[in-house]
Amino acid sequence: MRLLFLFAALLPAALSAAPAAAEPTLLEVDQRLAAIAWRLTTANASLCRDQQPVIGAALHAADQYPPALRAAFAAPVAVELVVPGAPAATAGVVADDGLVAVDGAAVPAPAGSGDPTSVTRDTAQALIAAHPPTAPLALTLRRAGADRTVTVQPRAGCRVEFEVLAGNKLGASSDGRVVQVGGRLFALFGDDQVAVVVAHELAHAVLRHRARLEAAGVRWGLLAELGRNGRLFRATETEADLLGAYLLRNAGWDPQLAVRFWREEGGKIDGGFFRSRTHPSAKARADAIAAELATMPADAPLPYAPPLLARRDAPLG
Ligand SMILES: [Zn+2]
Secondary structure, eight states, X not given: OOOOHHHHHHHHHHTTTSOOOOXXXXXXXXXXXXXXXXXXXXXXXXXXXXXXXXXXXXEEEGGGSOGGGXXXXXXXXXXXXXXXXXXXXXXXXXXXOEEEEETTEEOOOOOSOXXXXXXXXXXXXXXXXXXXXXXXXXXXXXXXXXXXXXXEOOEEEESOEEEEEOSSOOOEEEOXXXXXXXXHHHHHXXXXXXXXXXXXXXXXXXXXXXXXXHHTTOOOGGGTTSHHHHHHHHHHHHHHHHHHHHHHHHTTSOTHHHHHIIIIIHHHHTTTTTOSTTSOOXXXXXXXXXXXXXXXXXXXOSSOOOGGGGGGGSOOO
16 A cells, blocks of 8 residues: 555545545545455455465555654554454554564665655565465564564465555556556545456456566557557456456455446446546446356355456467
8 A cells, every 4th residue: 555645635636626525535545445455355365376465454654755744653664554353453553553573574774865755665565475475474563662573364365566546546557566546536436336446456467467468569558549459458458347346246245336336437437537448438348247247156156266267378369
């Protein structure tokens, strides 16, 4: 979870034309995304070839922020939030604890020049991610100057990080390792609707779309919409929609949420951020997901790995 201070400055402007609704704070948005990501990544771990330990806590580092905001940190890296009921919370980790060491290995000190950077936070996150997915983790935490060590029993989860994308962004994107979710989604939609989008992005990662598109030699950018490029991008979007609905179901949501999202909400945003020639129309997306879910056996297990998962090893073409 990347805490982007720019987001707080940009969101109110993005919503200024809308009726005065309670705007979610930056922390609320991060908390909502963390809870959704926790459910999706752990419930679908067996569908993910690449796994990591997931503890249900988001880290942030003082040097992600302007200097004036750094003094409040208990240590250079600290716990931004914990997901209620997740392993970190169960082990007694609480928000604002400084993170000093992971399994006795000190969290590296910031090496930056003083400009805001996420490198320190990413390094600390990588320390945790490098551990076996279900091995207990000893976290040394600092609070009011006193250190304590707690043992967290992680859950295995998909090896994907989620972060809120700064600015007036409604869309979401995935490069295979980091999923970025537009901050504006959280102002417009409830958690069930945001989960549809997050599941779609997780599906891109599970289906190895970035690697498969690169292997197919597609071009990003201005040429993305054209000809073969456009066809291959649309194929990956459809695959992600279909698998995304199963990922939702595996995590305890009604998979029909995805159908309803594109029928009802998708219509509102069709023509906006989600609509381009690389994405099918909202109605086509809803219809394709409904048809796919109709093929699911009535007694499908939880989690269910649908046949289309095998496409992750098939070349696009
Ligand atoms: Zn997509």
